Amino acid sequence: MRNSRTGLAAALVLVCAVASSGCGGAQAPTRYYSLLAEAGQRPSAAPTEKTLSVSVGPVIIPDILKQTRIATSKGDGSYNLSEYHRWSGDVDRDIARALAEHLGRGLGTEQVFVFPWDQAGAPAYRVLADVISMGGNPDGEATLHVRWTVVPRSGAAEPVTRRTDLSEKCPGPDHADWVAAQQRNVEHLAAAIAATILDLHGQGT
Incomplete structure (x- = not known):
């Protein structure tokens, strides 16, 4: 009996040693x-008007994005969650910023x-965004589908609602490349929203 217990203990020690070696x-x-790329990469446009004010948000996102693990997909309704590639903060706030x-x-x-x-007073324009999906794979494209609305200050003009579907090729096979492609998607989305705001602003002047 004693030899049996000694052998079992030795086996457990060996298993633990192997496990520790693998984990270590x-x-x-x-x-x-973050979806917010470093500032200062592109020059600012000429000021349109000193009093032009805009608020962004709330931004609504799918439940799959309400976690730190980055979710990628092939567009078939399934997602891959990365354990070692994570968002630095809340995705909805990150998109808004x-x-x-x-x-x-x-x-x-x-x-x-x-x-x-x-801030005191209401902004001249409010931007509301509903992210339908944000997916794609690092070995292919990063996709972003958003329905958004620009709401002018009360009485200035009617709200404008649009849908923007974006796809950007990933420059490499890593998650960092996928995030970089999504950063460009967000930049293109902002350009579409800015064009609508300028159009509405021109109608009101």
């Missing part, structure tokens, strides 16, 4: 990403705020 190996570090940054540069105004805003 080259484990991939977790990387964190990225849109606000691009809109500020595209419209030539510093009066761009992320919902909820605490």
Whole structure:
């Protein structure tokens, strides 16, 4: 009986040693990403009007995006969740901040705020966004489908609702390349929204 117990204990020690050796190996570090690219990459547009103010949000996102793990897909309704590639914050707030940054540069105004805003008075335009899906794969394309609405200040003009479908080829096979492609998608989305705001603003002047 004693020899049996000794053998079992030795086997358990061996299994634990092997497991520890495997876990202590080259484990991939977790990387964190944002849809807000570094500022200063492109020059700002000429100021349109000092009083032009815009708020961005709320941004509605699918439930699959309400977590830190990055979700990619092949467009068949299934998703892959990465354990070692994660968002640095809430995706809805990240999209709103990225849109606000691009809109500020595209419209030539510093009066761009992320919902909820605490500034006095209502903004001239409110941007609401409903992200239908954000997917694609690092070894292919990054896709972004958004339905958005620009709401002018009460009485200025009628709200305008559009849908924008974007697809950007990933420059490489990594998650970092997929995020970079999604950053460009968000930039193109902001350009479409800015064009609508400028059109509405021109009608009101």
